[in-house]
Amino acid sequence: MVVHTDSAGRAAHADRLFHALADATRREIVALTLTSEQSVSELARRFPMSFAAVQKHVTVLAGAGLVTKHRHGREQRVRGNPEALREAHRLLDQLAQLWRGRIDRMGAILAEPAPPTSSQPVSTSAGTDHEPHSQGESP
Amino acid sequence: MTVIDVQQDPAARTLKISTRFGAPPARVWQIWQDPRQLERWWGPPTFPATVIDHDLSPGGSVTYFMTSPEGDKHYGWWRVTSAEAPYRLEFEDGFADDAGRPNLDLPTTTVRVRLTADGEAATVMTIESSFPSTEAMEQMVAMGMVEGMSAALGQIEALLAGAPA
Numbered sequence: 001m002v003v004h005t006d007s008a009g010r011a012a013h014a015d016r017l018f019h020a021l022a023d024a025t026r027r028e029i030v031a032l033t034l035t036s037e038q039s040v041s042e043l044a045r046r047f048p049m050s051f052a053a054v055q056k057h058v059t060v061l062a063g064a065g066l067v068t069k070h071r072h073g074r075e076q077r078v079r080g081n082p083e084a085l086r087e088a089h090r091l092l093d094q095l096a097q098l099w100r101g102r103i104d105r106m107g108a109i110l111a112e113p114a115p116p117t118s119s120q121p122v123s124t125s126a127g128t129d130h131e132p133h134s135q136g137e138s139p
Numbered sequence: 140m141t142v143i144d145v146q147q148d149p150a151a152r153t154l155k156i157s158t159r160f161g162a163p164p165a166r167v168w169q170i171w172q173d174p175r176q177l178e179r180w181w182g183p184p185t186f187p188a189t190v191i192d193h194d195l196s197p198g199g200s201v202t203y204f205m206t207s208p209e210g211d212k213h214y215g216w217w218r219v220t221s222a223e224a225p226y227r228l229e230f231e232d233g234f235a236d237d238a239g240r241p242n243l244d245l246p247t248t249t250v251r252v253r254l255t256a257d258g259e260a261a262t263v264m265t266i267e268s269s270f271p272s273t274e275a276m277e278q279m280v281a282m283g284m285v286e287g288m289s290a291a292l293g294q295i296e297a298l299l300a301g302a303p304a
Binding site: 015017018021022023027089091092093095096099100101102103105106107108109110111 | 145152161176183
């Protein structure tokens, strides 16, 4: 299997994204600023931490593209970016697809009559029309 | 269809999928325990898995390869960290080189499987898949997309050949 080096930049970006989301305060800041724009001082009043600490969190979030900052008079306003959040879910969505396929195939196997290895009484309907299990696909 | 719940936790790079099967845990455990059954669901029909070694006891390992439609073999391995038949299985899933030796330069995934009886004849299976890094996720996705694409191609070929749907 080839590891695509051209995806390195994308992976680095996604790493910033997941790192930014790994902190509860930062997740809360994203949630708050997605519904309505907030100033850093407004945010600082909501959390039991200093203005500087909140500003640090906002900087990490902005670096990951999760929020954008802009000046409004003397205030620094923060707005959440829903696009970046969608990107964070994209990878997990695709991995969920992989498992959905596997689970569908598991379900198909479990819907078959019990395999001969089981100690359950063998069904007497010997002439079932189940396709013989053809393991050998031509190479 | 059978999937009842999907939970994503981007902060923990974890995916949790729950599903319900109309069979007791002992039967569901067999599809993990029996290598011939495992081969039938781990990869799609067009990217089938072949299991070489298979030992689901704690500390045991599973080695396998998956064959692409072009005939390329992609090797992988599991290292079983914890197992309690028929209810619990935890393993690391990783990539291997062409000789089947674990390639530890490539990231591994932690998979936790829980089987819980739901009445007499049903099981809720929960699969938790955790990734150590974004790179690991990208890699699994790349692999999964290759499989997904070849599965779709296989279906088209079957249609063209006039096979019954």
